[in-house]
Amino acid sequence: MTKISDLPMDLAEEVLSRLPGTSLRAVRFTCKTWNTLSKRRSFTKKHIAQAKKKQGKEFEAIMTTNNSVYLMSVNLHGIRIHDNAESCIKQKGLLFGTLIVGKQGGSNP
Numbered sequence: 001m002t003k004i005s006d007l008p009m010d011l012a013e014e015v016l017s018r019l020p021g022t023s024l025r026a027v028r029f030t031c032k033t034w035n036t037l038s039k040r041r042s043f044t045k046k047h048i049a050q051a052k053k054k055q056g057k058e059f060e061a062i063m064t065t066n067n068s069v070y071l072m073s074v075n076l077h078g079i080r081i082h083d084n085a086e087s088c089i090k091q092k093g094l095l096f097g098t099l100i101v102g103k104q105g106g107s108n109p
Contacts, residue, residue: 013037017046060092070094 007015016027016034024047028035037043058075071092
């Protein structure tokens with residue numbers, strides 16, 4: 001069985017360049033190879049290019065409801081007038097409040 005740390009460098013660079021910038025610190029602590037990779041000029045260029053692609057398509061918003069504050073990801077790229085708007089909005093995390101577990105669908109704010 002192949003481990004993720006055994007990926008060829010070019011494939012690892014492609015995969016890791018798609019991660020958000022906030023995850024890069026964790027990448028650097030994963031293994032020495034990824035730490036070295038994340039400091040390469042080619043990786044930096046790919047990472048910036050990937051971030052620019054996402055920039056125009058997706059944005060983050062803060063939503064408040066039921067005494068809780070959530071970080072939401074909104075992607076309106078390619079949405080049509082008759083599409084379900086809910087499919088374009090994803091909860092990224094609970095910033096403040098209580099997460100209620102056990103309701104319909106697993107975890108529900």
